Amino acid sequence: MKIDILHSHPDFYIIDKPAGIGMHKDQLHDGILPLLYAQLQIDKLWLVHRLDKLTSGCLILARNSQAAAVFGELFAQRQIDKYYLAITAKKPTKKQGTVSGEMKKSRDGKWILTTSQTNPAISQFFSQGLFDGKRLIIIKPRTGKTHQIRVMLKSLGAPILGDTLYGGLDSDRTYLHAYALAFVYQGQHIELSCQPQQGEHYIRMAQQQLLAPFDQPQLLAWPKIKPSHNAELHHG
Secondary structure (H helix, E strand, O other): OOOEEEEEEOOEEEEEEOOOOOOOOOOOOOOHHHHHHHHHOOOOOEEOOOOOOOOEEEEEEEOOHHHHHHHHHHHHOOOOEEEEEEEEOOOOOOOEEEEEEEEEEOOOOOEEEEOOOOOOEEEEEEEEEOOOOOEEEEEEEOOOOOOHHHHHHHHOOOOEOOOHHHOOOOOOOOOEEEEEEEEEEOOEEEEEEOOOOOOHHHHHHHHOOOOHHHOOHHHOOOOOOOHHHHHHHHHO
16 A cells, blocks of 8 residues: 655655554554555654544654654644544534533543533534535644544534444544644744545545635634633643
8 A cells, every 4th residue: 555645854754644544553454654664665753643543634754753852842832733624424513613621531431522621622613514414524623632523523413424433324434534734844834735535425525626615724714712722722
């Protein structure tokens, strides 16, 4: 399997991670790192963030330990904006806005969103209708909690299509894609996006050009963050 390289920099790569591939090798599949080592004929890359196995899209990999440290600081200071695309089979309880709540692990091992604001997961989103009753959601997570987007959409009554763990309808894939990144690396502005390549509904969406309103997600009128949330973002 050939991995698409979206951006090549002396200090890092940004790749389009396929859905269904984890970060490391498991019992059934090579992970993204072994695949890239073979493809690029190198023996070391540094993971600076992660995507769930089921999630496709933009993934940054540092090419040296110094770059990994820089990215570690950028992520810690929340200076890398990330945008995701999801498709749901149900309409969320609100069309757009901010969702905030504390993530708590339930007895069955899944995560749930509570009303507590002690250490909240904060996500912002817009949605629009697609076809056959489905909706396209673009999400800007402002924090980086485990399963944050999946749990947020579940809390809105619109679990991600294919995400059966959180109540989504079974489908040919889980429809969550890391769509775009925007950040500044040592004075250089980096903005890029990649359209999803896997999944019949994503392909149909692209064919009908239904992603056009979200073509430059960083320019959308994202809701303002409440002062209390700003404090969490800078100290959480």
